[in-house]
Amino acid sequence: MLMKWLVDFLFRSSIGRKVVMSLSGLFLIAFLVVHLLGNLQLLAYDGGRQFNLYAYFMTHNPLIKTTSYLLYLTILLHAIQGISLAWANRKAKGRTYAVSSNAPISSFSKYMIHFGMIIFIFLGLHMYQFWLQMKMGNAPVLSYPGTDHPVQDLNALVVEAFANPYYVGIYVVSMFALGLHLWHGFQSAFQTLGLNHPKYNGLIRMVGKMYAVAVAVGFAVIPVILFFRQV
Amino acid sequence: MELQLKIWRQKKADSPGGFEVYRVKANEHMSFLEMLDVLNEQLIAERKEPVAFDHDCREGICGACSMVINGRPHGPNQGTTTCQLHMRFFKDGDVITVEPFQARAFPVIKDLVVDRSSFDRIIQAGGYISVNTGQPVDGNAIAIERDTASMAFDAAACIGCGACVAACPNGSAMLFVAAKVSHLGLLPQGKIEQDGRVQKMVAQMDEEGFGNCSNVAACEAECPKQISVSNIARLNRALIAASFQSS
Numbered sequence: 001m002l003m004k005w006l007v008d009f010l011f012r013s014s015i016g017r018k019v020v021m022s023l024s025g026l027f028l029i030a031f032l033v034v035h036l037l038g039n040l041q042l043l044a045y046d047g048g049r050q051f052n053l054y055a056y057f058m059t060h061n062p063l064i065k066t067t068s069y070l071l072y073l074t075i076l077l078h079a080i081q082g083i084s085l086a087w088a089n090r091k092a093k094g095r096t097y098a099v100s101s102n103a104p105i106s107s108f109s110k111y112m113i114h115f116g117m118i119i120f121i122f123l124g125l126h127m128y129q130f131w132l133q134m135k136m137g138n139a140p141v142l143s144y145p146g147t148d149h150p151v152q153d154l155n156a157l158v159v160e161a162f163a164n165p166y167y168v169g170i171y172v173v174s175m176f177a178l179g180l181h182l183w184h185g186f187q188s189a190f191q192t193l194g195l196n197h198p199k200y201n202g203l204i205r206m207v208g209k210m211y212a213v214a215v216a217v218g219f220a221v222i223p224v225i226l227f228f229r230q231v
Numbered sequence: 232m233e234l235q236l237k238i239w240r241q242k243k244a245d246s247p248g249g250f251e252v253y254r255v256k257a258n259e260h261m262s263f264l265e266m267l268d269v270l271n272e273q274l275i276a277e278r279k280e281p282v283a284f285d286h287d288c289r290e291g292i293c294g295a296c297s298m299v300i301n302g303r304p305h306g307p308n309q310g311t312t313t314c315q316l317h318m319r320f321f322k323d324g325d326v327i328t329v330e331p332f333q334a335r336a337f338p339v340i341k342d343l344v345v346d347r348s349s350f351d352r353i354i355q356a357g358g359y360i361s362v363n364t365g366q367p368v369d370g371n372a373i374a375i376e377r378d379t380a381s382m383a384f385d386a387a388a389c390i391g392c393g394a395c396v397a398a399c400p401n402g403s404a405m406l407f408v409a410a411k412v413s414h415l416g417l418l419p420q421g422k423i424e425q426d427g428r429v430q431k432m433v434a435q436m437d438e439e440g441f442g443n444c445s446n447v448a449a450c451e452a453e454c455p456k457q458i459s460v461s462n463i464a465r466l467n468r469a470l471i472a473a474s475f476q477s478s
Binding site: 015089096099112187194197 | 336464
């Protein structure tokens with residue numbers, strides 16, 4: 001088979017499988033920054049004009065559309081490989097100890113699969129709520145002066161969803177899980193690639209923690225603010 | 232001091248195991264293993280089966296003693312093997328839970344004794360350097376930079392006890408393999424065979440049924456020789472490089 005060694009490395013070798021987790025994770029880390037910057041436009045006081053035009057651009061630019069399909073594949077790859085690794089690890093450990101250890105370990109690292117599952121289930125809801133509604137053309141259509149094409153009012157979908165306190169709650173809890181997943185995941189991705197040196201370990205850990213907090217808080221405040229604007 | 236011991240008893244590999252409770256009088260000068268010797272003398276006097284546990288040098292360098300004490304391989308002290316753990320670190324009346332190392336690749340043979348021959352097979356797969364036998368070569372014939380020699384020596388401190396596997400929630404042997412790959416691969420004599428060594432040792436590790444590293448770093452916390460997870464990063468680098476550059 002063509003490139004059999006590469007397929008064996010990426011999907012059979014324990015280290016190669018972790019490299020897949022690391023690289024896909026780093027790609028998702030980069031994506032979250034772009035997604036968060038896009039979402040922050042929801043907070044503009046302009047009836048959603050800026051956000052809607054941004055969403056139109058993101059869904060009509062061929063380069064960004066291609067990247068988005070790569071993104072969906074990456075999410076699936078990260079989830080499937082992660083579940084498969086967690087399953088293998090559980091089997092490799094067997095029985096757990098009667099007394100749990102209090103040894104110092106990388107915080108939240110033992111619960112990556114649990115946080116990951118929460119995030120994956122959340123993604124199902126999230127994609128249904130916004131992505132699928134947009135694809136089905138269920139959002140109201142607007143046309144802004146100065147543009148030559150109609151634009152879906154996705155801002156209205158979002159604002160409507162976050163009038164519901166249960167949705168706000170689900171989003172906030174899911175973003176908390178995302179933050180904890182990233183707290184370990186960010187620095188773990190570098191360690192898996194072999195990037196570990198006293199000269200820059202401190203920097204990776206600090207940036208990772210700051211990133212995890214910024215992303216979780218950044219995403220979580222948007223539904224909260226939109227909710228309180230409507231009460 | 233009087234202690235209450237909750238010890239995992241298992242007749243043989245395929246029989247079900249369970250905890251049994253024993254009372255033992257010890258003094259704070261004893262090592263943990265000497266305390267178990269006292270318990271065994273007591274059991275023998277009562278015509279009961281003594282507790283089987285691994286031990287050899289009893290001076291912290293052979294890697295034979297194993298067991299998980301209160302959820303921690305080699306007990307609560309950092310950088311200490313079970314044989315070097317003294318009873319002065321426990322208090323009178325303490326309840327101590329003692330279990331065998333737990334991992335699929337370390338099946339229990341009896342009581343606290345586990346089969347760690349999977350480590351031997353990993354070493355046989357590539358954890359050596361090929362040299363002509365004969366007179367030993369001059370130790371200083373090849374100059375080695377001081378920092379490199381220190382790193383190699385830190386990794387070479389691994390006694391292959393398996394506490395890393397026992398501590399790991401995934402039952403992964405990465406710290407052990409990383410220590411061997413580092414101690415050999417950092418030195419000029421070991422560099423020559425490094426690509427093949429890394430691939431063969433990792434393949435054997437996977438075949439033995441060890442789990443996958445998720446960078447929890449419990450291994451580093453429990454290693455009696457305090458081997459750093461930076462060695463795991465070196466192993467990752469070495470395997471990635473070997474996968475892309477070997478024939």
